[in-house]
Amino acid sequence: MNTDMSTATLTSRLGGLLMAPVNLLMRVLDIPLRAVQKAAGIGGMAAVFLAPNMLIFGIFVLLPLVINFVYSMTGGTAFFLSEREFVGAAQYERLFQCANYLDPMSCQEDAFWTAVGNTFWFVVLQVSLMILTALITALILNRDLAARSFWRAVFFFPVLLSPVVVGLIWKWILQRQGLLNFGLYQFGVEPYTWLTDRNWTFVATIGVSLWAHMGFYALILLAGLQAIPKDLYEAAEMDGTKPARVFWRITLPLLMPNLLVVVVLALIRAVQIFDEVYVLTGGGPGTSTLYLTQYIYETGFASALRNPGLAAAASILMGLVLVVLTLVQLGIGQRGEKKGKR
Amino acid sequence: MGVASRFILRRRGGNGWHWTDIVTWVWLVGGLIIMFGPAVWLAFSSFKTPAALAEFPPSILPYVTSQATVQGYDKPLQLFDAKMPDGSTKVLAEVRRIGTMSQMVDPKTPGEIVRVNINDRTPVRSVSFATENYTTPFTQFDFLRYLWNSVFVTVTATLITLIVNSMAAFALSKYEFRGRSLAMLIILATLMVPLSVIMVPLYSIISSLGLFNNLWGVILPTVATPTGVFILRQYMLTIPDELIDAARMDKASEWQIYWRIVLPLTAPALAVLAIFSVVWRWNDFLWPLIVLSRRELYTLQVGLSIYSGELNVQWHFILAMTVVTMIPVVLVFIFLQRFITTGIAGTGLK
Numbered sequence: 001m002n003t004d005m006s007t008a009t010l011t012s013r014l015g016g017l018l019m020a021p022v023n024l025l026m027r028v029l030d031i032p033l034r035a036v037q038k039a040a041g042i043g044g045m046a047a048v049f050l051a052p053n054m055l056i057f058g059i060f061v062l063l064p065l066v067i068n069f070v071y072s073m074t075g076g077t078a079f080f081l082s083e084r085e086f087v088g089a090a091q092y093e094r095l096f097q098c099a100n101y102l103d104p105m106s107c108q109e110d111a112f113w114t115a116v117g118n119t120f121w122f123v124v125l126q127v128s129l130m131i132l133t134a135l136i137t138a139l140i141l142n143r144d145l146a147a148r149s150f151w152r153a154v155f156f157f158p159v160l161l162s163p164v165v166v167g168l169i170w171k172w173i174l175q176r177q178g179l180l181n182f183g184l185y186q187f188g189v190e191p192y193t194w195l196t197d198r199n200w201t202f203v204a205t206i207g208v209s210l211w212a213h214m215g216f217y218a219l220i221l222l223a224g225l226q227a228i229p230k231d232l233y234e235a236a237e238m239d240g241t242k243p244a245r246v247f248w249r250i251t252l253p254l255l256m257p258n259l260l261v262v263v264v265l266a267l268i269r270a271v272q273i274f275d276e277v278y279v280l281t282g283g284g285p286g287t288s289t290l291y292l293t294q295y296i297y298e299t300g301f302a303s304a305l306r307n308p309g310l311a312a313a314a315s316i317l318m319g320l321v322l323v324v325l326t327l328v329q330l331g332i333g334q335r336g337e338k339k340g341k342r
Numbered sequence: 343m344g345v346a347s348r349f350i351l352r353r354r355g356g357n358g359w360h361w362t363d364i365v366t367w368v369w370l371v372g373g374l375i376i377m378f379g380p381a382v383w384l385a386f387s388s389f390k391t392p393a394a395l396a397e398f399p400p401s402i403l404p405y406v407t408s409q410a411t412v413q414g415y416d417k418p419l420q421l422f423d424a425k426m427p428d429g430s431t432k433v434l435a436e437v438r439r440i441g442t443m444s445q446m447v448d449p450k451t452p453g454e455i456v457r458v459n460i461n462d463r464t465p466v467r468s469v470s471f472a473t474e475n476y477t478t479p480f481t482q483f484d485f486l487r488y489l490w491n492s493v494f495v496t497v498t499a500t501l502i503t504l505i506v507n508s509m510a511a512f513a514l515s516k517y518e519f520r521g522r523s524l525a526m527l528i529i530l531a532t533l534m535v536p537l538s539v540i541m542v543p544l545y546s547i548i549s550s551l552g553l554f555n556n557l558w559g560v561i562l563p564t565v566a567t568p569t570g571v572f573i574l575r576q577y578m579l580t581i582p583d584e585l586i587d588a589a590r591m592d593k594a595s596e597w598q599i600y601w602r603i604v605l606p607l608t609a610p611a612l613a614v615l616a617i618f619s620v621v622w623r624w625n626d627f628l629w630p631l632i633v634l635s636r637r638e639l640y641t642l643q644v645g646l647s648i649y650s651g652e653l654n655v656q657w658h659f660i661l662a663m664t665v666v667t668m669i670p671v672v673l674v675f676i677f678l679q680r681f682i683t684t685g686i687a688g689t690g691l692k
C-alpha cells in the first residue's frame with residue numbers, strides 16, 4: 001500500500017514535467033488511430049497495439065535467432081549473408097575436430113575447448129558457492145533483525161553496479177599497490193601481482209562475480225523464506241524440535257521451489273559470464289579466464305582472423321545448453337504450479 | 343543508548359550469545375565491509391594524485407606533500423619537518439639533496455642554508471582532494487561526450503520501452519484475439535534469449551539497417567524487452583474490464599482507453615519497469631562495445647573499459663570516471679532500492 005502510494009507520487013511528479021508535450025502527441029495520434037479503429041474494428045486494434053513491440057522484437061530478436069543457423073553454415077569474413085558462401089556443417093566440424101578427444105589442446109579450435117573447459121569449471125564452482133552464500137545470507141536476513149531492510153540493501157548494493165564498474169573496482173583492489181596487498185602486508189605477506197597469476201585470476205573472476213550477484217539470489221531466497229507459514233515453526237517449537245531438524249524438515253523442503261529457480265537462473269547467467277571478467281582480466285593471463293561469450297565475441301568481431309560463421313556455430317552450441325537449462329526451469333515452474341493447484 | 347543497543351543487538355538466546363547470533367553478526371558486519379568497502383575505497387582513491395596512487399602502503403585519505411615558493415628560488419620547494427640539532431623541529435624547504443645530507447632553507451629567512459640528515463626530516467603532508475582527476479577527463483578527453491551518449495541512450499531506450507511494452511501488454515491483457523497465446527508464448531520463450539547467442543546475426547542486421555556506429559543501433563535491439571511486457575501484462579490483468587467497457591460506452595476510442603485509463607492505472611508497474619530499464623541501459627556493455635567503434639560515440643561503459651585497457655593506464659582519471667559512472671546507480675540505490683527489491687522478490691526477474 002505504502003509502496004504503491006509513493007510510486008504514484010513519484011510518477012506524478014516526473015509526469016508533470018514530461019506530460020505536456022506527450023499529452024499533445026497522444027491527442028494528435030488519436031486522430032489517425034480513430035480512423036484505423038473504424039476500419040479494423042475494436043478487435044483489430046489489438047494488432048495495432050501489439051505491432052510496434054512485435055516488429056522490433058521480430059527484427060532484433062527472432063530474425064537473428066533464425067538466421068544464426070544460416071550463419072553457422074557459411075564461411076568467409078564478410079558480414080552480409082549475400083556475400084557469404086555456403087559451407088554446410090564445416091564450421092561445426094571444425095569446432096569438433098580433435099586429434100584426441102580427451103585433450104582440448106589437440107583440437108583445431110583449441111581456444112574454443114579451453115573456453116568450454118574454463119566456463120564449465122567456472123559455472124560449477126561459482127554456482128555452488130553462489131547458492132551456499134545466498135542461502136546463508138537469506139537465512140540470516142530472515143531472522144528477527146533490527147533494520148532488516150538496511151541489511152538487505154547492504155547485500156543488494158553491488159547488484160546494481162555496472163559490470164564495467166565492478167571489474168574496475170576489483171582491478172584496482174587486486175593490483176600491486178592495491179588494498180588486498182595492503183591488507184596482507186599488515187600480516188607480513190609480500191605484495192603480489194594477483195592478476196598476472198593464472199590460478200589467482202580464475203579465483204578472482206569467481207569471487208568478483210559472487211560479490212556482484214549474490215545479493216540478487218539472496219533476495220529471491222529471502223522472499224521464499226518469508227512465504228513459509230510462521231505457524232509451522234511455532235508448532236515445531238512447541239514439539240521441542242531441534243533447530244537443525246527444523247531446517248532440514250521444514251525450511252529446506254518448503255524453500256525448494258525458490259532454490260531450484262535460483263539454481264537454474266544462476267546457471268544460465270554463469271554460462272554467459274563476460275562483462276566484468278573482460279574488464280578485470282581481459283580473458284588472461286594467456287587463456288586462463290577465457291570464457292565462452294568472450295570466445296564468441298573475439299571470434300566474431302575482435303580478432304584479426306575473424307570468422308563470423310564459426311562464432312555463430314559456437315553461439316548455437318551455447319544456445320542449446322541454455323535452452324536445456326530453460327526447459328528445466330519451465331518444467332520446475334510447471335511442477336510448482338500443479339502442486340499449488342492441488 | 344542501552345535500549346538502542348539492546349534493540350539492535352537483539353539475540354536469540356535472550357541474554358546469552360547463541361552461536362547463531364555470533365554467525366549472524368559476523369556475516370552482517372563482514373558483509374557491510376565487503377559489499378561497501380571496495381566501492382568506498384575506489385571513491386577515496388579517485389581523489390588522489392598519481393604520486394599518491396603509486397604509494398605503497400597506501401593511505402586512506404588523499405594526501406599531498408606541501409610545497410612552498412621561497413624567495414630566490416624559481417621552482418616551488420618541498421616542505422619538510424626537520425629535526426634540528428637542539429632537538430626542536432622546524433618546517434624547512436629542501437633546496438637540494440647531496441648524498442645523505444639535505445640542504446634546506448627556512449622559508450622565512452631564505453638566505454641561510456641549513457644542512458640536515460635525510461633521516462631527520464619527514465615530508466609535510468596535508469589532506470587535499472585532487473579534483474583535476476574529475477575536471478580533466480571532462481574538459482580534455484571525450485568523457486563529457488560519453489556521459490551525454492549514455493544519458494541519451496538510457497533516457498530514449500527507457501521511454502520507448504515503456505510505450506512499446508505497455509501497448510503490447512495492453513493488447514495481450516485486454517483483448518481476445520486469435521494468436522494471443524502464441525504471441526505470449528513467443529515472448530516468454532525468448533525471455534531467456536541472451537545477447538551472446540545472437541550477437542553475430544544481430545550485428546549484420548544492424549549493419550544492413552545502417553545503424554552500425556549509431557546510438558540508435560544500441561537503443562533499438564534493447565527496447566522490446568519480454569520482461570517488461572510480462573511485468574506490465576501481469577499488472578494490467580488486475581485492472582477491471584468494466585472500466586474499459588464503461589469508457590467504450592462513452593464513445594472513447596481504444597487509443598484513449600489505453601492512454602487515459604489503462605496507463606495511469608498501471609503507473610506503479612511502469613515505475614518499476616522504468617527503474618529497471620534505466621539501470622539495465624546505463625549498465626549495458628557488450629552490445630555497445632560491438633556497435634560503437636568511433637570514439638565520439640562511446641557510452642561511458644565502453645569509454646571506461648577502452649581507456650582502462652590501454653597500456654599506460656592513467657588510473658587517477660579512470661578511478662574518477664568510474665565514480666561518475668557509479669553515481670546514477672548509487673542514487674537509484676539510495677532512493678529507489680526498495681522498489682527494485684520488491685520487484686525482484688515479486689517476479690524473480692532482473
